[in-house]
Amino acid sequence: MGGGAPVMGLLRAELRKTTSTRLWWGLFIPAGLLSVLINVFGGLFTAAIPAEDGRLPLLIGSLAYALGLTTVFSMVQGIVSAASEFRHRTITTTYVTSARRSLVLLAKMATSAVVGMVYALATVVLGVLAGLVGEAGSAFPTTGALLAVTLIGMAVSALWGALGAALGTAVSNQVSALVGALVYVLLGELLISTLLRNADSLDVRRLSAYLPGNAGDVAIYDIPARVLAGPDIGTVVVETLANVTAPPPWWGALLVLTAWTAAVAATAWVVADRRDVT
Numbered sequence: 001m002g003g004g005a006p007v008m009g010l011l012r013a014e015l016r017k018t019t020s021t022r023l024w025w026g027l028f029i030p031a032g033l034l035s036v037l038i039n040v041f042g043g044l045f046t047a048a049i050p051a052e053d054g055r056l057p058l059l060i061g062s063l064a065y066a067l068g069l070t071t072v073f074s075m076v077q078g079i080v081s082a083a084s085e086f087r088h089r090t091i092t093t094t095y096v097t098s099a100r101r102s103l104v105l106l107a108k109m110a111t112s113a114v115v116g117m118v119y120a121l122a123t124v125v126l127g128v129l130a131g132l133v134g135e136a137g138s139a140f141p142t143t144g145a146l147l148a149v150t151l152i153g154m155a156v157s158a159l160w161g162a163l164g165a166a167l168g169t170a171v172s173n174q175v176s177a178l179v180g181a182l183v184y185v186l187l188g189e190l191l192i193s194t195l196l197r198n199a200d201s202l203d204v205r206r207l208s209a210y211l212p213g214n215a216g217d218v219a220i221y222d223i224p225a226r227v228l229a230g231p232d233i234g235t236v237v238v239e240t241l242a243n244v245t246a247p248p249p250w251w252g253a254l255l256v257l258t259a260w261t262a263a264v265a266a267t268a269w270v271v272a273d274r275r276d277v278t
């Protein structure tokens with residue numbers, strides 16, 4: 001299968017599969033509730049902390065934290081949506097209707113990326129509304145900073161959604177892929193990052209910023225840290241929040257996460273082409 005029309009057909013098919021299940025909105029419910037809760041407190045803290053020269057827009061920091069959590073839900077959605085086809089044995093039909101399995105993989109990744117972007121955008125919208133309820137209006141983030149955090153968060157969430165779909169395709173076992181990814185993101189990378197940061201060599205310590213989870217956090221936290229702490233201290237704040245040493249700027253961290261996504265996709269491409277699904 002080749003050409004633009006077949007590709008669009010695969011994309012439409014994957015979108016229908018996604019929207020016809022409860023997975024995509026079922027996962028967003030806890031992400032949305034977390035965003036509301038986190039940003040209500042962000043607004044309350046903004047209003048409560050006294051400042052002689054004006055209050056800090058702490059809402060932008062709570063939005064970044066909520067976006068960081070949302071990316072985990074994006075990853076889970078990508079994994080489950082891809083691996084569920086192997087679990088329910090529908091992948092054979094999907095492959096039969098497409099001459100190339102690589103196009104199926106790309107369609108799944110693109111669909112999960114779109115869902116991830118929707119998650120991130122909704123997280124920001126709900127977070128801003130919750131922050132206003134918490135009276136963050138006394139020190140609301142500038143439009144430029146808010147837009148930048150939103151777009152970066154959408155990009156990171158999209159990449160994690162695509163990475164999740166590629167991982168689900170590569171592993172195929174839904175439980176193994178999901179448990180393995182969550183253990184790595186929530187615990188494994190923290191341990192690896194801590195070990196790297198305790199190394200004697202500065203070059204080794206810098207590697208902590210190039211792990212996939214940390215790279216996403218660096219991209220999301222970079223601008224809020226500089227808005228709240230200033231350009232000089234901002235890097236130190238990012239190091240603390242993301243548990244890294246000498247982090248790259250947000251665009252560099254996005255490139256790192258893109259490279260990780262591409263690597264997982266390449267692995268899934270090779271594995272899917274060789275897998276027997278009969």
